[in-house]
Amino acid sequence: MAATAVRGDYPFTDRDFRTIAALAHENFGLFLEPCKKQLAYSRLARRLRFLGLETFGEYCDMLRGPLGEDELREMLSALTTNVTQFFRERHHFDQLRAEILPELLRRAKAGRRVRLWSAGCSAGQEAYSLALTILELCPEVSKYDLRILATDIDPVILERAVQARYPLAEREAIPVGMRKTHTVTDGDSFVMSEAVRRLVSFGELNLMEPWPMTGRFDVIMCRNVAIYFDSATQARLWKRFADLLTADGQLMIGHSERLSGPAADELRNCGVTSYRKT
Ligand SMILES: C[S@@+](CC[C@H](N)C(=O)[O-])C[C@H]1O[C@@H](n2cnc3c(N)ncnc32)[C@H](O)[C@@H]1O
Structure with missing residues (x-):
């Protein structure tokens, strides 16, 4: 055309x-x-x-x-756009709280390694929403080997993510209890608590390039990122995620994205745009 x-x-x-x-x-x-x-x-x-x-x-x-x-x-x-927000597509966080995290926390308490990845994390709201959800279920989580990796291709947006400082208006999207315990207001902005920040490590990563991580992930969130890629690139990306998931790991993608290619045979739909390795 x-x-x-x-x-x-x-x-x-x-x-x-x-x-x-x-x-x-x-x-x-x-x-x-x-x-x-x-x-x-x-x-x-x-x-x-x-x-x-x-x-x-x-x-x-x-x-x-x-x-x-x-x-x-x-x-x-x-x-591309960096648009994001706390608890965006909330159904994923509801599913994590009700179905996925209880088992992952049980494993962490039994001494196992648990890893979550926010791929295409923008300014960090997605990764911090994960951390807040985990801390609500397990305030003492820092005692266990549970970590969240958050990556993006854009170094400028990552700098903001590391600062963990957001305009006050964004605080409304955080459930009241978590807001009270884990955010500190400062003029017309707020910052995330140390406990939340400690759970998350940020890094620069172009999803199209080789990934340095070797360990597997229990949960991968890659939402509203693949929307920019052509279908062959999307299918390759889903397969790479599937290969990096643990045996019953979970992949969560954006509301307008669909799983395609070989990964669709390896992952079973178990919620809105949420897939579990079979
Ligand atoms: C619309 S934001 C989505 C943020 C968050 N996942 C959410 O759903 O709210 C898309 C992010 O993907 C990042 N991105 C785009 N292409 C990428 C690539 N090839 N590798 C890694 N990140 C990429 C952009 O920098 C941007 O921060």
Whole structure:
């Protein structure tokens, strides 16, 4: 399908769009259909303005030049969204509390290693929601070998995640009891308690690249991330997650995502966009 003409001040040819789409796919598995040309223009025009460039042709040269690696990250950040919130898609946290965590905590108390992974964690709200849910069930969890790994490709958003400081308005999404015990207000923002922060380790990781982790995960949450990837990339990602789950591990994906490819044979649907290894 041919890309459409776009409105704007910076010349943006179909060839420029194809270059950007190819680089986004090669480096991040991002899928930019031709109909996304206007969207790409509006998201990237501010990069051109910031960099003092006059055409998308110059921008493509920069992406392929010596500064390309850093700018590719900026491009990804501009093309995707970091939108997230505490207890987003709450049904997953309800399922964790009622069905999954009691058994995982039993194992942790018996001395076993328990690991959860928030993959594509954005500013950390998803990982901290996991930590809050665990602490509600087991306030003394720090005595056990239970940890949450949270990763994202975007180093800027990860810096915010590590700070664990959020606008006060976001606090409303946290259940009252947890809010009282584990958040501290400070002017027009709030910070997560030490107990919550201690449970989570953040790291930079492009899901398209090799993963350094060797141990398996009991729960993997990768929600509203694969939505940007084409179907072959999604299927490969689901399979990599399935391979990294423990024998009865759980994969939770976003509300508009669907499990596909070989992983669909290895994981059984057991809740809304929630899958258990069989
Ligand atoms: C919309 S947020 C989702 C945050 C959270 N999982 C949620 O559902 O609320 C998508 C996140 O995926 C990250 N992301 C996009 N492509 C990625 C990739 N190839 N590897 C790792 N993270 C990626 C983005 O930086 C962004 O923070």
